Amino acid sequence: MAKRKASVSIRECVACGCCIKVCPRNAITVPHGIHAVIDRELCIGCGKCAKECPASIISLEVTEE
């Protein structure tokens, strides 16, 4: 079944961490302060991070799993 997962545009991420706070699954981290990383195992594709991201660089991608 097709699922949606959040995906970060790494190059444009400012590593502010706004997404960390809104994620209901604690699936987001910003390791070494460089860019956000989403744990795709935990992500449920709710889109809260994409909505919150001040740079609007998180999108929801459809994955076949």
Added chain:
Amino acid sequence: MKRKKKWYDYLWIASLTYLILGFFNILCAWLGLLCFFIPLAIAVIKGNKAYCNKYCGRGQLFSLIGGRFGLSRKKDIPGWMRSGCFRYGFLIFFFVMFFLMLWNTWLVFAGAKNLGTVVTLLWTFKLPWHWAYHGALFSDGVAQFAFGFYSVMLTSTILGFLTMVLFKPRSWCVYCPMGTMTQLICKAKNITGQPR
């Protein structure tokens, strides 16, 4: 699974208090240096952006006013504002203005210039601010720095507020000079392969 509030989720109160204190005693502006040195220290020593990610009171204030209170259009920030050119350009501009402010402070320290009891908004508009001045410690330069530094803090808050209203609540985070600088430090540390 709702996150439990931690002590640092209330640091927006500190940021708000800081802005208010500047209206009563300008010397309190010196406290703002914490917002400069703590993020830099965390980035240099720990190599991460825990300050932005957890502790930044200003970011919390914007997400509270723009998010919870809804004073934000919640639209996407224009592409050029999140480009590297703009972010690094703004950082450089901010640095230049900061050093001009330090130079001005030095002139007052050295006695070459008189203390100006004004707060300069957006690097242009000089607002009389004498009511918050009750004498300086040691030298007029101490007060001059306070006026200059408070100008920087108030100006950046206003810019952040404007972009909060126009775009997403924490749009300031995209071009915040401290954020850009700490991210640069983190990137540099990662390239050189220092302890992570």
